[in-house]
Amino acid sequence: MEPDELAEVIRSHLPAYLSEADYNKVTEQLKRFSEFRDYYILPAPTEKALQGDGWAGFAIKDDNEILKVRGMILSNSCDINPDNPSRPDRNVVFSPLIPLSAVLERFSEARYNKEKIRQNIDLIRKQLVSDIFFLPASAAMDVEWTPLFGQPEGFDKL
């Protein structure tokens, strides 16, 4: 999409009734959109899996070995609550959580120079890479995580 076209798409999603002061606020926030993000992360455990939840204990087979890993639930439906009637086209996968420190370590092991590492990590932290999500450290999570959305894992039969 061309920048002008994209700008028009964004504009069309903004409320038309904003006052000048509010427009200025939005403008300012948009210019700095990659710097300021308010993440809404609930530390409270839930009993039922929902889209975007982080869970531990996802089982995957790896060379006949069963790994139980942490991951984030992804689905093509926002309605995956098991209490609701099942939909035939509903798919659920999960994206294992990778600590950002592990990504950093991998770049370092590949002998990337400091500048290259900084650039790549910066892109991830600013959510500018479309298939790599970034979860900042917060009260609910002690470290930074980067689920790789590009290749999620399925639920293997054990």
Added chain:
Amino acid sequence: MSARKTQSTKRKAPLSSKGREKLAKVAARATASDSRTPTRLGRVPIIDVAFELRFEPSSPSASDLILGMIFKDLGTDLPNVATLPQASFPIEVIQSVPQLQYQPQRLMTGEQFQVALGPKVLAVLCKRPYPGWNLFKPFVLRVLKSLSATAIIDPYAPTAVSSRELKGSVLLMLLTGVAGSNLYSERMTHVIPLVSDTSYSPLRLHVRSSSQGGLPTSARTGNQSMREALSEVASMLSASEIDLDADARKLLYRNRRAMYVSD
């Protein structure tokens, strides 16, 4: 010229008794039809209404005094009093910037109406939908009566901006739009801030009440800067270089399971 004089003479001629009877019938019919005048339209073209009174206060804190005094009369209908951001300016700044003197600093809000008060301005606003003139007018009159009782300003003083002896100027605006048309949406854009508690601006009211229908300068500037900002953001998002290095991407996805965290 002579024809005009003749017509004028005719108009001024006293009515005959028959003429008076006819006039009385017409007046009676008019009165009867007034009572049948609809008070509310099915599709109300009025989308907002504001009544504004500008005055010259006797002291910079007159509006605060007014608020306290009219609250006695209007507090039951307007129980919530909010301080608007404009009130945070130092009084010296407000006194040196004329525009700020017409910005409301306090907003009294009730179920249906609002009264905004600034150093030199009082405005009566109503929440949407516009409840109709038969409700709005009595409320404005109530506010004026209460204001008059304060004896701080005289809201009924004749209006003439040119005379310094006169204390008040009344401005009444009915902002209208046509539902479903571009005009409506354009007006909506400008009207909604009027009822917002933070961006009501008497100066914009003047511009918007103009039948010219032009955009207020400030709003145009805002839209312009918004477009520029959006273009900037869009360019940033569309830039092809926003991605990991190709080899970095491969490095991450290859043997990614080694980075998973086991419990």
